Amino acid sequence: MEFTKFKFKNYINVALEELRFEQATEVQEKLIPVVLSGRDLVGESKTGSGKTHTFLLPIFEKLDEELDQVQAVITAPSRELATQIYQAARQIAQFSPTEIRVSNYVGGTDKGRQIDKLGNQQPHIVIGTPGRIYDLVKSGDLAIHKAKIFVVDEADMTLDLGFLNEVDKIAGSLPKDLQFLVFSATVPQKLQPFLKKYLSNPVIEQIKTKTVISDTIDNWLISTKGRDKNSQILEMTKLMQPYLAMTFVNTKTRADELHSYLVANGLRVAKIHGGIAPRERRRIMNQVKNLEFEYIVATDLAARGIDIEGVSHIINDAIPQDLSFFVHRVGRTGRNGLSGTAITLYQPSDDADIRELEKLGISFVPKVIKDGEFQDTYDRDRRANREKTVKKLDNELIGLVKKKKKKIKPGYKKKIGWKIDEKRKRERRAESRARSRAKRQAKRQSF
The missing domain is CATH 3.40.50.300 (P-loop containing nucleotide triphosphate hydrolases)
Structure with missing residues (x-):
């Protein structure tokens, strides 16, 4: 599906053109309409599937550039990931005829400077790590109480790193009439209580990959x-x-x-x-x-x-x-x-x-x-498979030998003897072929 079919604002389309984005990925095609509709969403798909623009593009589409307040909050579990989302958002915002303020709040940066800047003006879109965003909210410097969209990106990693408590506190500071979007590579069981607490009748979409690993x-x-x-x-x-x-x-x-x-x-x-x-x-x-x-x-x-x-x-x-x-x-x-x-x-x-x-x-x-x-080289299971085969043959031979020892008719006894001989010949031929193959392979490798 082409991005033009979403009928985004003109400046968003210009940003997509600069990125040379023409065709939406499967995740974007399925989930962008859900985000635009205003429904809560749990989107499960693998890393690298285009999740970032799946939520950024609708956020910019729904943004009121003239409204001077925080309208969207996006959390990411690592500084690097938050910064990547921030850079992607800035790339879109630069084409807007009206200034769109996008701020990135992560640990390890100058908190005092961020507080001073917030005293003058609040951003339209807040992006950052849960700890720093909550610190700024708790101190009263970052006003997110009127935001309309909250995105939790890489929710499973947020859980793994122990940041879900901070995300919970951020969510508690947001208004009730909020669109809640959760994106994750997997949705572990431990995440379920959090989802049930905040999401209202969400669309749950799992984008399954056609192959586990790309055929390239x-x-x-x-x-x-x-x-x-x-x-x-x-x-x-x-x-x-x-x-x-x-x-x-x-x-x-x-x-x-x-x-x-x-x-x-x-x-x-x-x-x-x-x-x-x-x-x-x-x-x-x-x-x-x-x-x-x-x-x-x-x-x-x-x-x-x-x-x-x-x-x-x-x-x-x-x-x-x-x-x-x-x-x-x-x-x-x-x-x-x-x-x-x-x-x-x-x-x-x-x-x-x-x-x-x-x-x-x-x-x-x-x-x-x-x-x-x-x-x-050989498969790691070759020895185990060979042992299974040998064991199976041995069991068959043992059964035939036991039958031969019983008191049975002479003619039947001969037939069993032939079967035993025939099986032993097959084994010898198989061993001979295996030795020949090994010799040929050794000879090839010597060149």
């Missing part, structure tokens, strides 16, 4: 058994030749360790995790956007919601502790029809998690690094 992504699995993981990742970086590669780790400590190792080996690597000071994080993100780094090491929560363009490779240093993050990680590459490669390192103890991911419809291609390149 090569999804590889590499074993770390018997290998030093740091040196293995370093070896991979030499083979990948990425435009930009993101390596996801499970803890801040691991991020620090891997980052130090890669930098010590001469790579340009950025590091993103929750323990980095806000000013430093902003500096790093600007450097990433300016292509000053070829590699990024990041934790899930710090990187969630950050839109980094041009990611050609993803490396999972380990299977994420929350398996739902796997799709978020891998989905950072292979966007907009471009190809991408996702590489997951695993050890035998990860097998149960890998099987759970496979049940979701995620397919892996087993790879090994050999002779200075990524090569196809």
